[in-house]
Amino acid sequence: xxxxxxxxxxxxxxxxxxxxxxxxxxxxxxxxxxxxxxxxxxxxxxxxxxxxxxxxxxxxxxxxxxxxxxxxxxxxxxxxxxxxxxxxxxxxxxxxxxxxxxxxxxxxxxxxxxxxxxxxxxxxxxxxxxxxxxxxxxxxxxxxxxxxxxxxxxxxxxxxxxxxxxxxxxxxxxxxxxxxxxxxxxxxxxxxxxxxxxxxxxxxxxxxxxxxxxxxxxxxxxxxxxxxxxxxxxxxxxxxxxxxxxxxxxxxxxxxxxxxxxxxxxxxxxxxxxxxxxxxxxxxxxxxxxxxxxxxxxxxxxxxxxxxxxxxxxxxxxxxxx
Amino acid sequence: xxxxxxxxxxxxxxxxxxxxxxxxxxxxxxxxxxxxxxxxxxxxxxxxxxxxxxxxxxxxxxxxxxxxxxxxxxxxxxxxxxxxxxxxxxxxxxxxxxxxxxxxxxxxxxxxxxxxxxxxxxxxxxxxxxxxxxxxxxxxxxxxxxxxxxxxxxxxxxxxxxxxxxxxxxxxxxxxxxxxxxxxxxxxxxxxxxxxxxxxxxxxxxxxxxxxxxxxxxxxxxxxxxxxxxxxxxxxxxxxxxxxxxxxxxxxxxxxxxxxxxxxxxxxx
Numbered sequence: 001x002x003x004x005x006x007x008x009x010x011x012x013x014x015x016x017x018x019x020x021x022x023x024x025x026x027x028x029x030x031x032x033x034x035x036x037x038x039x040x041x042x043x044x045x046x047x048x049x050x051x052x053x054x055x056x057x058x059x060x061x062x063x064x065x066x067x068x069x070x071x072x073x074x075x076x077x078x079x080x081x082x083x084x085x086x087x088x089x090x091x092x093x094x095x096x097x098x099x100x101x102x103x104x105x106x107x108x109x110x111x112x113x114x115x116x117x118x119x120x121x122x123x124x125x126x127x128x129x130x131x132x133x134x135x136x137x138x139x140x141x142x143x144x145x146x147x148x149x150x151x152x153x154x155x156x157x158x159x160x161x162x163x164x165x166x167x168x169x170x171x172x173x174x175x176x177x178x179x180x181x182x183x184x185x186x187x188x189x190x191x192x193x194x195x196x197x198x199x200x201x202x203x204x205x206x207x208x209x210x211x212x213x214x215x216x217x218x219x220x221x222x223x224x225x226x227x228x229x230x231x232x233x234x235x236x237x238x239x240x241x242x243x244x245x246x247x248x249x250x251x252x253x254x255x256x257x258x259x260x261x262x263x264x265x266x267x268x269x270x271x272x273x274x275x276x277x278x279x280x281x282x283x284x285x286x287x288x289x290x291x292x293x294x295x296x297x298x299x300x301x302x303x304x305x306x307x308x309x310x311x312x313x314x315x316x317x318x319x320x321x322x
Numbered sequence: 323x324x325x326x327x328x329x330x331x332x333x334x335x336x337x338x339x340x341x342x343x344x345x346x347x348x349x350x351x352x353x354x355x356x357x358x359x360x361x362x363x364x365x366x367x368x369x370x371x372x373x374x375x376x377x378x379x380x381x382x383x384x385x386x387x388x389x390x391x392x393x394x395x396x397x398x399x400x401x402x403x404x405x406x407x408x409x410x411x412x413x414x415x416x417x418x419x420x421x422x423x424x425x426x427x428x429x430x431x432x433x434x435x436x437x438x439x440x441x442x443x444x445x446x447x448x449x450x451x452x453x454x455x456x457x458x459x460x461x462x463x464x465x466x467x468x469x470x471x472x473x474x475x476x477x478x479x480x481x482x483x484x485x486x487x488x489x490x491x492x493x494x495x496x497x498x499x500x501x502x503x504x505x506x507x508x509x510x511x512x513x514x515x516x517x518x519x520x521x522x523x524x525x526x527x528x529x530x531x532x533x534x535x536x537x538x539x540x541x542x543x544x545x546x547x548x549x550x551x552x553x554x555x556x557x558x559x560x561x562x563x564x565x566x567x568x569x570x571x572x573x574x575x576x577x578x579x580x581x582x583x584x585x586x587x588x589x590x591x
Contacts, residue, residue, distance in 0.1 A: 013589075013591065041451075054590065057407075057410075058410075058411075059407055059410060059411070059589075059590040060589040060590060060591065061589060077415075080411065080413040080414075081413050083411065084411075085408070087404060087407040089404075090404070090405075090407075090408060091403040091404055091405050092405055092408065093333070093337050093405060094337075095336070095337050096333070096336065096337065096340060097339035100336075104329065104333050104585040105408070105409075105412060106330060108326060108409075108412045108413055108414050109412065109413060110413075126538045131367055149408075152408055156412075197572070198482065199374045226576060238572075
């Protein structure tokens, strides 16, 4: 059984007041997410990521298509007990403290007394806001609210967590903490489904990803399947290069870019032999600094896909009447 | 189910009693009730009646403000700020959320109206102590008349009706529109009895039927107003209070059910 399964999931919104017309926010999304995987749901702004998450949590109802979360409809009470959800830019009650809010939400899962107190305390410690636990939430910064949001999503120790832009509003330390938390959840058997447009995070965390553009699925699969991981060149950094040294090694070097302190970045063709090139430049007085292979990143792939899709958009996102 | 509704209600109450707006409203109501003592001094021999009349009127006005302003924001604020997303993905069904919200505000109103009732009794007790001669002159009804409690009880039920109307509108419209609709229905509700006899004053049968239909659909709030009877010492029977309370609870129940139906089908865009 998949953790999440959708078949031809479609959502239309009515736009316009006097003459409402359907706007297709999500178009026939078919997707499977395995258990115990970190799945990245990627796309530019307005791609349909949040719409999909709202459909998976039954905050909105589909126009057509089928959804199964942990093998059941998303609104099933059993599913509700086993999933967690962090909405994008979460907001809570101004006059409650983080501790009170988590105790309230833990109560909805039937936790009481000492068990509830311990769970709340551990979560506040885990997301790094234990010191502010008795501060009213209206005094929290955006990053702190994001941490409270994460804590409330985990209050029931869920089997499946939906995270909508979990890195949003966090500083570099916060992002590092969230990355560690996601990996920790995966290690204890939890399935994590997160939407993001921060691709470096997806590349580090995800076993599989899906890319949506304009409400349509562009691709889904393992990163190793999506990205060929072939070396498309080499990035060589050398220092103390004598004038004319680069020219003397022939056409292997595509471009030379001076960086700081007498160092140069050399873009080397993939078929060149970098070891031979380094030896040659060293013999001319150059000093070797570093050599790295250049591979297609998720970002390269993403930009390529989004640009291609925007250049030829699918017809009829705003559909004619009738 | 009851435990979950209780949790939502408790947190609505907790959030409400920490809101400065509510404190200001209650404080102002208590000040108004206290000021009725001074206004009562300006009238010859009518002090007790004036204090009771003004005290009950002030309680109604501020009870109405609390019911409308907190009522219209109850659901709308949660949807607008998206805090509802965190709740509805948990084991809390949409009807439990709405009923819990209503119960929380009902509890808040109960506490506030109790505070206003206590303030009125305190002013009357003070007067009884400071000017026993004047108090004795109030022959129609005793100063610390327990009948006042009936007026407060019916005021409370009336505010439950108003809250249910505000809650219903807040499930699908913004606060300004909801407040305008609710205030409108409150005013119409006090003149609703006229609609029952509308067919006697119009020639058109259709207009007569429409008046009759509106009479049954719109809330009939005039029966909840027993201020004049209580102030003048006229009896308000327990049967009347029970029947009116029954009507109020039934109307509020229907409005909450309608709110549940609208809210359950809603997409949270």
